[in-house]
Amino acid sequence: MRTTYASKKVWVAALAVALGAANTGCMELDEGAEGEIELATHVGDWRDEVIYQLLVDRFADADEGNNFRVDTSAPGKWHGGDWLGVEQKLDYLQGLGVTTLWISPVVKNVDTDAGYDGYHGYWQQDLTAVNPHFGDLPALRSMVRAAHDRGMKVILDIVTNHMGQLFYYDINLNGEPDDRVAGNGITSGVTHLNEYDPDFDPRGVQSFTSLGESGPAPIIFNYDPASNHVPPLPEVLRKPEAYNRKGRTYNFDDPDQLLHGDFPGGLKDVNTTRCDVKQAMVDSFTRWVELTDLDGFRIDTVKHVEREFWRYFAQKVRQRLHAQGKDRFFMFGEAFDGRDILVGQYTKNDLPPEGELARENECVSDGVGLTGDQLDGVFYFPQYFQAIRDVFQLAQSTDRIEQLWSQRATNYGTTPNELGTTLPPNKSLVNFLDNHDVPRFLFSGAGTPSLHNALLFLCTAEGIPCIYYGTEQELAGGNDPANREDLWGTGFDTGTSTYGWIQRISRMRKAYKALRAGDVAVTWASARAGDEPDAGAFAFERAGGDAGDAYALVVFNTNKNHDSSPAFDGAPMLVNAAPGTVLVNALAGEQKFTVSADGRLSITLPPESGAVLVPESQFEGGI
């Protein structure tokens, strides 16, 4: 039978309808979900930023689809937060005055281990894949893009020191992980031997049997896909040599253990002196920036990694991003330590001996030799201990703050890193009251006035303020994991006094450039912490530097019991403002103070309070 013209038309029409139906059935991803993206510099001066640190798993849960293995009844389990949740709460954060998000690690982790989950992100297994608990790459991209659309920035938490518990030491060479006890306790001590987490041995963990030692213990990677105990990625991390294999650190004061020991909990220490490992770390983590246009790295456990690694890593990341149009990428490290010299060394621009530098340069494959540049800043742990804990929580003498700050130019780098933030590290330390590794500020028993006073200090001190999520909701959890509460349990209440206070002081910081960019000069610090009239008094000026003629005088009374004044024996503090200058409290415009003819300023503050005084000519109302 011949096909007529009419029937052909019917067939063509039917085909068109079918194709149309097929086309409308195609899945369309959101714009920007796939393909490369163009990198850009989103930051002018990092001191203008207010960072908000959040644990993605605990901040907001907006996608039920990724709630795998969720158990919100246990603090050590997955709770369901995700990147979509963060994106949907940007209004809440922006309203608080936050300008930069520091999000917990995004890479795929060991899912669960010994009854605890990898919800925090520090048990990384695959540096090339996103953690599906938090969403997928489009979700991460979308969150970063949404932040940028609001002028907000995003800092990513990364770990280069260790991987998750991905292998065990086969100490008894039986090819399976053991947890056993050796010794009878009478003629020999009882030793608990755990092949996942054996004690540090400077020779490397040794294998042994009842007949004695038998050489370095081989490591065996676990394979349990259900808990994501599978060999790591990138591929280089599957080499035994990529790890130091010396066992768990038990003495952090031993430099060998500090640098080469596994992190407690069986987190396997990576051999960060190897060229292939250095390159892999740069490639892996820079790739996340290239995929999402992130603005910075917060780097975990920097004191457990050799400084030669930081030179390589920081410089190569900057160079690679600069080549793609991203500058002022901020990298600050976490050295959980109160020793200022130790913490500051990761920001110093000091070259190693010539021979050492030549060895380090053997890892350089792009022809651009290494300099002394390291990180742009650090998490200011010494200040946490000596100012936040000792002074604001425990009401000890304020002179320890002055002593600490006086060492800043000595202990920290004072020259900007090439292709870095343009700021010297000593001016871009990240100030914080608490974080996910220490108890929340309120856990100590300090009340809300003390918290508000410390927050005021945070937002006026030199550096970049960082607020731990939930502070605005006055959460008071203790040590990990109690300090990692679900923020959604608060209802994201914007009516709390602390939410309002942070909102105000962040506005104030934004309004007064002196608070962001001015140099610091301590005008009053007291060694007294008792009933003396200046016990608890502390004052400093923010002026000069990059602040032009802007000026601010910040005064605190950290004493919990009585009013205090920065004065002693009837002599008020000397200030650098010109005599006759009228200073106005930026947070209470009706309070005005005049600098005396001899350059002194008299002010008395109630317990646990502060004041930010600015010249009347610079005063901005409405905050």
Next chain:
Amino acid sequence: MRPAGILVSGRARGAALASRLAALLAPAAVVAQPVEPPPAQPTDPLAPPAEPPPPVDPPLAPAAEPRPAEPPAAPKPPPAESPKPPAAPVTGAPPVASVAAPRPTGFAFGSYGRMIAATDGRGGPGRDSDIVAHGSRLDEANYVELELRRDDYWEKTRASTRLVATLAFANPVFHYDGDFDVSLAVRNLYLEERDLGAKGLSAWAGSRMVRGDDIYLLDWWPLDNLNTVGAGVRYDTDWARWGRPEAPPAGATPGQAPPQPEARGNRSSIALHMGLAQPDSAYFHQTVQRPAPLNQFGAVDVEVLDRQKWIGSAKIEHILPVGREAGVKVVGYMEAHRLPAGQREEDTGVFESLPAESGYVIGAQLGAFTGQRDTHVNAFVRYATGLAAYGDLVTPTQLSIDATSSGASEMVVAVGGNWEFGPVGVMLGAYLRSFRNAGEALDYGDVDEGIIVARPHLFFGEYGGIAIEGSYQAQQRGVVRTAPESEGEDGAGEGPSHFTARLYRVGFVPFLSPAGRGDYSRPHLRLIWAITARDDAAKALYPEDDVFGLRGVEHFLGVGAEWWFNSSSYGGG
């Protein structure tokens, strides 16, 4: 050190085999040269074994069918080689040929079954005490098949079809253990077409037991017994076509089968079958866990090894009539087994290659029948090698150095028959079997064994009778027992010995037979009292603390029933 002349090389067989097997089957008392040294010492039946018992290996020989579970007693240790198929009631009679008339249209139900309540006389349950792969069936456990069948005759094509579904239930049953559960298998589920396009041509597809003649007393199909999912074709021809019309008679109504013609004469058939089987073991498939693809949560199962046996068989059969009712039956048989290569994960990310392998079977059967009262005799000879030596549903063990079953072999010679005259009938069964696994050295899995069993029946009119069964079975495995610590009978310390395990049995089976007399007449209501005596070597086959390893005599006392009717698997329907 092993006794000279007792153990031969795993590869050396041939002429020595027949004489060795004959010696094996001979009662110990009449063996001129002892097959094994005399026992080192009298064994106290209650004393523990002098040495650790041998481990129980996986099945060694053709495991054609799932073995009906035994009563809840300790497991039978030694042979475990061949899951016992259910009874095959009709043996030696000419097969129902395709050239016969179409089957009546409609549904039909058939069944084979045996149920028994038994004790060991000591308060425990009755227990199968055979040591050979195919032992006496007196002490078998419960097993039932229920067959539902649909036959259709299609007038337009003059073809007929048959759909067969057979459910098999194995011990235990709910009223015994109280578990509201069942051990169930689908043994047949296939569709067969007959006379489609050519008279005598049939084809089938599905899951099917493909088997020929059995030895009833041993519950065994010595020549062919395949269980696969596959398909087959068969062509039957009746050379003489005595009195058989080519088509249904005129006037046959649609859907109604024509009358059954008499089919007597030279008849031949050829049957081909190809099927697949994948025994549930790591030799055939391996599932491992892998992270979910595309970075999804959790783990997914991945089949890194998934290979199945291809089994083909060909059978040619000819029946030569002798007189009006008797005849001679000749069967030639072949099987080919093929297993493709694969890989298995030994450790994470470490794969072991599993090479392809194959095997074949050749066999023959010569039978004769009188056509009167099921009197017949069948002799079988069968040789299998390589993969085929292990059978269709058995996983090869003790592999050769190339990790295949190459070199494994099984040689079987078997006889079965039945003779009835007046109020007397005698059933007979015997076989010799030599199995060598693929491993080069002799080991526990290498077996020479045999049995001879006879069951005379004495019928009391048409209502019942009594059967008395006597059997002797023996087995020799490729292991040497180390000497007991005490001295032997001659006062000298006894060296390591290769041993032959022997077992004698006599059974008394009074029965009621409502269908009339006949060795194959069923149903039966019956009592069974079987007395089994095993020697020390037979006891040594059982593990420590197994009462079968301690006791020399077993009783099996039971009351039960056996039936078969209208089952296509056993020549009915």
